[in-house]
Amino acid sequence: MRVFRATYTDRKGRAKEARKWYIELRDHQGKVRRFPAFVDKQQSEVLGRQVERLVSCKVAGGPPTTELTRWLEGTPQTLRDRLVQIGLLDPERAFGGKLLSEQLEDFKQFLSDAGDTIEQIELSAGRVNRILEDCRFTVWADISANAVSRYLNDLRNREGLSKRTANHYLRSIKHFCLWMVKQRRASESPLAHLDCVSVEAGDIRHGRRALSVDEIRRLLETTARQPERFGMTGPERAVVYRLAVETGLRRNELRSLTRASFDFDNCIITVEAQHTKNGKEAVLPLRADTVAELKQFVAGKMPTVGVFNLPGKTAMMIRADLEAVGIAYVDEAGRFADFHSLRHTTGTLLASAGVHPKVAQTIMRHSDINLTMMRYTHTLTGQESKAVESLPDLSAPSSQSQRAVATGTDDKRVNVLASCLAQGDRQHTTGQDNIGQFFGGTKANDRIRTDNPRFTKPELYH
Numbered sequence: 001m002r003v004f005r006a007t008y009t010d011r012k013g014r015a016k017e018a019r020k021w022y023i024e025l026r027d028h029q030g031k032v033r034r035f036p037a038f039v040d041k042q043q044s045e046v047l048g049r050q051v052e053r054l055v056s057c058k059v060a061g062g063p064p065t066t067e068l069t070r071w072l073e074g075t076p077q078t079l080r081d082r083l084v085q086i087g088l089l090d091p092e093r094a095f096g097g098k099l100l101s102e103q104l105e106d107f108k109q110f111l112s113d114a115g116d117t118i119e120q121i122e123l124s125a126g127r128v129n130r131i132l133e134d135c136r137f138t139v140w141a142d143i144s145a146n147a148v149s150r151y152l153n154d155l156r157n158r159e160g161l162s163k164r165t166a167n168h169y170l171r172s173i174k175h176f177c178l179w180m181v182k183q184r185r186a187s188e189s190p191l192a193h194l195d196c197v198s199v200e201a202g203d204i205r206h207g208r209r210a211l212s213v214d215e216i217r218r219l220l221e222t223t224a225r226q227p228e229r230f231g232m233t234g235p236e237r238a239v240v241y242r243l244a245v246e247t248g249l250r251r252n253e254l255r256s257l258t259r260a261s262f263d264f265d266n267c268i269i270t271v272e273a274q275h276t277k278n279g280k281e282a283v284l285p286l287r288a289d290t291v292a293e294l295k296q297f298v299a300g301k302m303p304t305v306g307v308f309n310l311p312g313k314t315a316m317m318i319r320a321d322l323e324a325v326g327i328a329y330v331d332e333a334g335r336f337a338d339f340h341s342l343r344h345t346t347g348t349l350l351a352s353a354g355v356h357p358k359v360a361q362t363i364m365r366h367s368d369i370n371l372t373m374m375r376y377t378h379t380l381t382g383q384e385s386k387a388v389e390s391l392p393d394l395s396a397p398s399s400q401s402q403r404a405v406a407t408g409t410d411d412k413r414v415n416v417l418a419s420c421l422a423q424g425d426r427q428h429t430t431g432q433d434n435i436g437q438f439f440g441g442t443k444a445n446d447r448i449r450t451d452n453p454r455f456t457k458p459e460l461y462h
Contacts, residue, residue, distance in 0.1 A: 347376030
């Protein structure tokens with residue numbers, strides 16, 4: 001390797017040295033290569049040694065070491081492009097110097113190819129973009145775990161962001177960083193060691209409640225008579241609400257349904273994998289009476305056209321319908337009855353109907369049964385009272401007492417004891433005998449072996 005300054009001739013014909021140093025070395029093919037370096041000679045020498053190590057890795061047929069990869073991530077994009085051009089660096093590893101905004105566009109394309117819905121992509125990419133912009137991360141080397149952690153903590157304190165939502169932001173940016181590593185655009189994720197914060201039950205900022213059976217019936221009856229709102233007629237909204245409660249389908253899943261999604265002969269509904277949250281096809285049963293109503297509803301619709309024209313703001317839609325019924329959108333406990341609360345209602349009604357938790361988990365399509373039982377199962381009004389009323393009557397006589405009544409020997413020992421306590425009768429031989437037997441004692445010299453002053457000296461207790 002040689003480090004030198006190039007010379008040139010200025011306009012007046014004078015020989016001058018360039019400000020920057022250059023490095024000269026042989027690449028993996030034995031060709032002499034020259035690279036512009038830095039104004040400082042020592043920095044230029046360091047650059048030359050790093051390029052030589054890269055040549056050694058290429059000759060050995062192996063990828064760059066972790067140390068070299070980290071160094072490459074901090075080098076100018078022009079140098080990486082030159083290394084790719086001469087074959088010293090794989091094109092994938094040259095992406096590390098691209099602007100993060102450009103990387104994010106590639107990430108969105110990756111999510112799309114993986115089958116995520118447009119809404120999921122925009123939500124995840126939007127969270128990543130907000131962190132990148134607010135933290136002023138421009139290139140990969142700018143991303144800092146401390147900066148991300150401080151930023152999310154600041155969002156919780158300044159904007160009242162819940163811990164659960166902050167965790168969603170962290171998972172999105174970590175997913176982006178992991179994608180960079182898997183695509184070989186980066187050596188390792190700077191956020192790999194960051195953990196989500198624990199979420200207490202009371203930290204849910206947008207808690208939801210389940211509607212009671214009577215509330216659902218009132219909602220369906222009234223909505224069916226309401227005028228068109230948000231591009232949907234009253235009967236259309238009523239059908240959507242009913243189907244959401246009986247299947248637990250989410251808004252986007254309902255929006256994806258076509259006439260071909262319904263198998264009325266077998267009373268099932270199918271949601272394709274690309275439209276479900278977990279990326280798996282969902283096949284759910286339908287009630288027979290619901291099938292009859294759906295047949296009339298989808299009659300005349302094209303097989304591939306969406307059955308429900310759900311608006312983007314379903315919360316506003318159901319809020320208007322709830323107000324028409326006279327049901328509070330937010331209850332006294334601050335819990336919301338928005339569109340997603342219909343899914344909470346599904347889980348709650350399954351539990352109240354005595355459905356086995358594992359079956360309910362399958363219908364709700366949860367990977368964790370705790371999510372089904374703890375988050376989506378609520379207590380409906382009056383259920384606690386009914387549960388307490390279902391407990392056995394503890395005032396009823398025991399089986400032993402019932403047998404004593406049947407034989408005519410009920411409560412004799414207890415009655416003798418009560419008589420002695422009330423009268424203090426020390427000479428009541430029968431009482432003493434029975435008292436001794438009551439406490440399991442034996443008689444000696446006409447006295448109970450274990451004396452009790454309440455019986456031997458009752459005058460002290462008057």
